[in-house]
Amino acid sequence: MKLGKPVLFLILLLLGTFEKGISQEQPILGKFLIVKVGNDVYLNWTINAGSICSGIQIERSVDSVEFVTIGNISGTCGSISEAISYDFTDEEPIRNKRNYYRLIFGGTQVSNMISIEIIDIEILGYQIRPHPLVENSLLYFENSRKIVHQVEFYNSNGNIVQRLTTKTDNFEIQRSLFSAGMYYFIISNSFNSAILKGKLLVQ
Numbered sequence: 001m002k003l004g005k006p007v008l009f010l011i012l013l014l015l016g017t018f019e020k021g022i023s024q025e026q027p028i029l030g031k032f033l034i035v036k037v038g039n040d041v042y043l044n045w046t047i048n049a050g051s052i053c054s055g056i057q058i059e060r061s062v063d064s065v066e067f068v069t070i071g072n073i074s075g076t077c078g079s080i081s082e083a084i085s086y087d088f089t090d091e092e093p094i095r096n097k098r099n100y101y102r103l104i105f106g107g108t109q110v111s112n113m114i115s116i117e118i119i120d121i122e123i124l125g126y127q128i129r130p131h132p133l134v135e136n137s138l139l140y141f142e143n144s145r146k147i148v149h150q151v152e153f154y155n156s157n158g159n160i161v162q163r164l165t166t167k168t169d170n171f172e173i174q175r176s177l178f179s180a181g182m183y184y185f186i187i188s189n190s191f192n193s194a195i196l197k198g199k200l201l202v203q
Contacts, residue, residue, distance in 0.1 A: 028053070028109060030083055034101055034116050041090040041116060043101060047078040053106035058088050061100040064113060077105065095120035096127065125196050126187070128173075132201040135175050141187055141196060143169040148190040153183045153200060178202040 030046035043058065058071035071088050078084055093099045095118050103111040119140045121127045127140040143149060146167050153162040161178065164171045180202050187196040 027051070028078075028105055029103075029111060032103070032111060032114060034114055036116055036118065039091075039093075041093045041099060041101075041118070043088045043090065044085065045087075045103065045111075046083050046085045047105075049083045050078075050080055052076065052078045052080065053109065055106060056086065057104040057107070058090075059102050059104065060090065060093070061102075061113075062094050062097045064100045064115070067100075067102065093118045096129070124198065126198050128198075128200065132203045133173055133175055133178065134203050137173045137175075139171040139173055139185075139187075139200075140169055143167075149187055149195075151185050151187045153178070153185045155181065155183060173200070175202065 028047055028051040030048045032043075032045040034041055034043050036042075047053070054076060056073040056077050057069050058073075059067040060070045061067040070090055070092075073086060073088070077086070090099075090101075093116075098115050098117045100113045100115040102113045105111070117129070119127050119129065121140055121142060125141065128137050129140065130137055139151065141149070143166075148165060148167055150163060150165045151171050152160050155161050161183065164173075178200075183200040183202060185198055185200055186194050187198075188194045
């Protein structure tokens with residue numbers, strides 16, 4: 001049985017299997033949510049009862065200033081008598097960037113922005129955001145099964161300078177624990193099997 005997007009959204013919400021964006025509310029909107037589902041970003045919003053507009057534009061930005069239109073819902077939107085829910089899927093979000101979204105109702109009313117960061121780890125198997133390490137950063141990797149992993153950081157002499165563990169898909173790297181320079185790291189799982197190797201530049 002193929003589930004509709006609103007049903008899928010509710011199931012994902014209950015299971016907590018996605019990254020969720022921040023919800024915003026304003027007079028025309030009852031809610032405005034974004035979630036990352038796989039490599040897509042799913043948007044869901046509700047127009048409050050009594051609010052009517054002519055068409056909805058969905059816009060995206062990577063700097064929160066310059067927006068491009070990525071979708072349109074034509075015709076009359078909203079209803080005098082009841083709240084109406086809408087959804088849209090962005091199948092091509094900008095990877096390794098924070099994606100900002102907003103809605104334009106009837107070409108005039110602009111919603112608040114909400115955003116979500118899309119991390120792509122396919123090329124190297126990991127992603128450090130931001131990098132080089134200036135303050136604190138997150139080292140992302142694939143860990144959908146929530147298995148305990150550890151990462152060990154080595155200096156140029158091959159000495160371990162830091163060891164971290166996690167059950168999530170990222171390690172938090174604190175700048176205060178490192179001197180400036182280049183480090184090498186190895187990520188291993190709870191079976192002591194090395195799964196990833198990489199470099200960390202600390203400034």
